[in-house]
Amino acid sequence: MASWIEKQRSILDYTLSSLMRRKGKNISLFIVYTVVVFILASAMFFTQAMKREASLILKDAPEMVVQRLLMGRYDPIPLDYLQKIRGIRGVISADARLWGYYYDPVVGANYTVMVPRNQSLSPGRIIIGNGIARDRMINRGDIFSFRAHDGQSRSFTIDGELPAASELVSADLILIAEADFRDLFGFPASHATDIAVSVINPKELLTIARKISEQLPDTRPIIRDEMVRTYDSVFDWRGGMVIVLIMMALLAFVIFAWEKASGLSAEERREIGILKAIGWETSDVIAAKTYEGSAVSFFSFTFGILLAYGHVFFSAAFLFAPALKGWSVLYPDFRITPFIDPYQVAVLFFLTVVPYTVATIVPSWRAAIVDPDSVMRS
Amino acid sequence: MILHPAIVALVLVSFLISGMMLYSALFGFRVIRRWDIQSGSEEQLALERKTYLISTILSYVFVFQIGSLFLYVYTADSLHNLFIGAMCAAGSLYVDPYGYPTFILKILNCILAGLWLIVNYVDNRAYDYPLIRKKYVMLLIMMPLFITEGISQWLYFAQMRADVITSCCGSLFSSERSGVGSEIVGLPVKAAMAGFYLSLALTFTTGFIYWIKGKWGRLFSFASGLLFLMSGVALVSFISLYFYELPTHHCPFCVLQREYGYIGYLLYAALLTGAVSGLGAGILMPFRKVPSLSGSLPIIQKRLAMICLIAYAIFAGISIYRMVSADFTLGLL
Numbered sequence: 001m002a003s004w005i006e007k008q009r010s011i012l013d014y015t016l017s018s019l020m021r022r023k024g025k026n027i028s029l030f031i032v033y034t035v036v037v038f039i040l041a042s043a044m045f046f047t048q049a050m051k052r053e054a055s056l057i058l059k060d061a062p063e064m065v066v067q068r069l070l071m072g073r074y075d076p077i078p079l080d081y082l083q084k085i086r087g088i089r090g091v092i093s094a095d096a097r098l099w100g101y102y103y104d105p106v107v108g109a110n111y112t113v114m115v116p117r118n119q120s121l122s123p124g125r126i127i128i129g130n131g132i133a134r135d136r137m138i139n140r141g142d143i144f145s146f147r148a149h150d151g152q153s154r155s156f157t158i159d160g161e162l163p164a165a166s167e168l169v170s171a172d173l174i175l176i177a178e179a180d181f182r183d184l185f186g187f188p189a190s191h192a193t194d195i196a197v198s199v200i201n202p203k204e205l206l207t208i209a210r211k212i213s214e215q216l217p218d219t220r221p222i223i224r225d226e227m228v229r230t231y232d233s234v235f236d237w238r239g240g241m242v243i244v245l246i247m248m249a250l251l252a253f254v255i256f257a258w259e260k261a262s263g264l265s266a267e268e269r270r271e272i273g274i275l276k277a278i279g280w281e282t283s284d285v286i287a288a289k290t291y292e293g294s295a296v297s298f299f300s301f302t303f304g305i306l307l308a309y310g311h312v313f314f315s316a317a318f319l320f321a322p323a324l325k326g327w328s329v330l331y332p333d334f335r336i337t338p339f340i341d342p343y344q345v346a347v348l349f350f351l352t353v354v355p356y357t358v359a360t361i362v363p364s365w366r367a368a369i370v371d372p373d374s375v376m377r378s
Numbered sequence: 379m380i381l382h383p384a385i386v387a388l389v390l391v392s393f394l395i396s397g398m399m400l401y402s403a404l405f406g407f408r409v410i411r412r413w414d415i416q417s418g419s420e421e422q423l424a425l426e427r428k429t430y431l432i433s434t435i436l437s438y439v440f441v442f443q444i445g446s447l448f449l450y451v452y453t454a455d456s457l458h459n460l461f462i463g464a465m466c467a468a469g470s471l472y473v474d475p476y477g478y479p480t481f482i483l484k485i486l487n488c489i490l491a492g493l494w495l496i497v498n499y500v501d502n503r504a505y506d507y508p509l510i511r512k513k514y515v516m517l518l519i520m521m522p523l524f525i526t527e528g529i530s531q532w533l534y535f536a537q538m539r540a541d542v543i544t545s546c547c548g549s550l551f552s553s554e555r556s557g558v559g560s561e562i563v564g565l566p567v568k569a570a571m572a573g574f575y576l577s578l579a580l581t582f583t584t585g586f587i588y589w590i591k592g593k594w595g596r597l598f599s600f601a602s603g604l605l606f607l608m609s610g611v612a613l614v615s616f617i618s619l620y621f622y623e624l625p626t627h628h629c630p631f632c633v634l635q636r637e638y639g640y641i642g643y644l645l646y647a648a649l650l651t652g653a654v655s656g657l658g659a660g661i662l663m664p665f666r667k668v669p670s671l672s673g674s675l676p677i678i679q680k681r682l683a684m685i686c687l688i689a690y691a692i693f694a695g696i697s698i699y700r701m702v703s704a705d706f707t708l709g710l711l
Contacts, residue, residue, distance in 0.1 A: 232459060236380060237380070240380075346445075346448075350446070351390065358394050364434075368430065
């Protein structure tokens, strides 16, 4: 056993010194390898972080939301549905929610306008998210005017800004009083946007949802778990999509690695020839080449992951965010909570190190079967 | 099909492994037909050189295969919240009929690759490659299994549909489906316990006899294979219950989670090592009479037997320690 370790140590020793002797060749490989790991890791860390943020937000979402459908499209829900839903056994509360979108042509963004459920605002006053405050350069005390449904403008005094901590959800949010909301959008007093339902026993959610859709056939209940699932699969899909797109780059990298590994210089061939002449076996040379590949992989992989970590968690993934974040025009400016899952590192390993290693097997073997006699003669 | 990064990685790896196996098997076919150690021809020389390539490829296949086994289980686990009723990997693997077959094929292929490497190691000890044809026949048998695994895994992921909100309906969709079964049902506890402890005792008795006297090697190897199966059954029907301290949760995958200190990795690594080395000792039995191996083979086999016993001792030790130390009891002892 001890002699085996000693032998491996010597092979490793030789490998590292031979890597150092061919700096130019290996540095270019290292850079390309690092970039590939960096891109993949950034995409994965970012989608994972978004999934986490989304699930944190959805934790506070209502257990069930009931929407009304008309001709297969979403429609405001009549308020008398509230009584029917409250009458179902197991429902603790059912509240009407009022919210909608307002398109602001100045910044070209959609705001979410909402009537807060647990906070009363006096008429004529609004609270805005700090994304809006930033883009419109308005602050507490300023006047913000909207173009209402009838073409007239309505002005509101800004009563405050929402805390920055909740920016992911509230960047584009405007809180408004109920009367103002109905007036702004011309929304009839007998209707609401949708209904939030909470139940006593979460296990009964499905049954209650079924009862609601039986009693009120023109509605669709949406359960929070379904939202979580949908978000998860949307973000997974985006991450996967990016990876499939990067696959082409990965293929190019594999070809590059193959080329690098098989392009042995005359000097390197002579070196291997001499090693074999002084008693190294083919399997020893293969081992040396394996160590060489592992060393390059180890440094590039680690370095690529560190770079991606900085990119995603300290600079908010400025390279990828537009592609991965989504549909909104007004992006929240937030710092993602640093978080790495060993599982993601394993997936990354399989996406980068494994293809690289496979690409170098045949070239290392080719190098190892060099015939010492012919090499030293030439 | 769910386009999850891990699924892309698993499909990529299975593609690479299948490719490597196919290449090795094609070469194996040539070896079986043309190998002639007496000849000094160009072709024979090329074949001899290429055997190094195949050993290297198979070592990588073995390593990647183990990695892909764990990644597969972990991915199934991380996907569970996309399916109604699935609580962990046990549930996600049920979502279509290919989940469990792929899992079992992955384990089988890990063991086969390990066994091949053992035979290969022994073969390289001898100057005349006495096992070369046999090991390439073995490779030809393994190749379709690896490819089946790749196809089965592809079908598993391709048929997966996440239960997400569609534009036409919300939870109606959910309540119409009954959801996948989320629990595995184990064998009755008493039968599983009896099987596990009996095969444990058999393996250790025959193992020590083999270690000391060099007898009963085949029986020992058979017992170690049986113990592997019985340990799997035991894990599902009662060992897991002690880890979760829940009388109903029979999942063999949750022990891999952080909540249980990732102890599952050690358990599974011990089990796989035990199976590969125990079966490896047995598979070498018929070659003891080969003259060029008669010196080295018994030593290798004894070492394998020792590794097997140590690995199973780790598995049984951790499991039994947990059964004794946990507050949970099944009320049988």
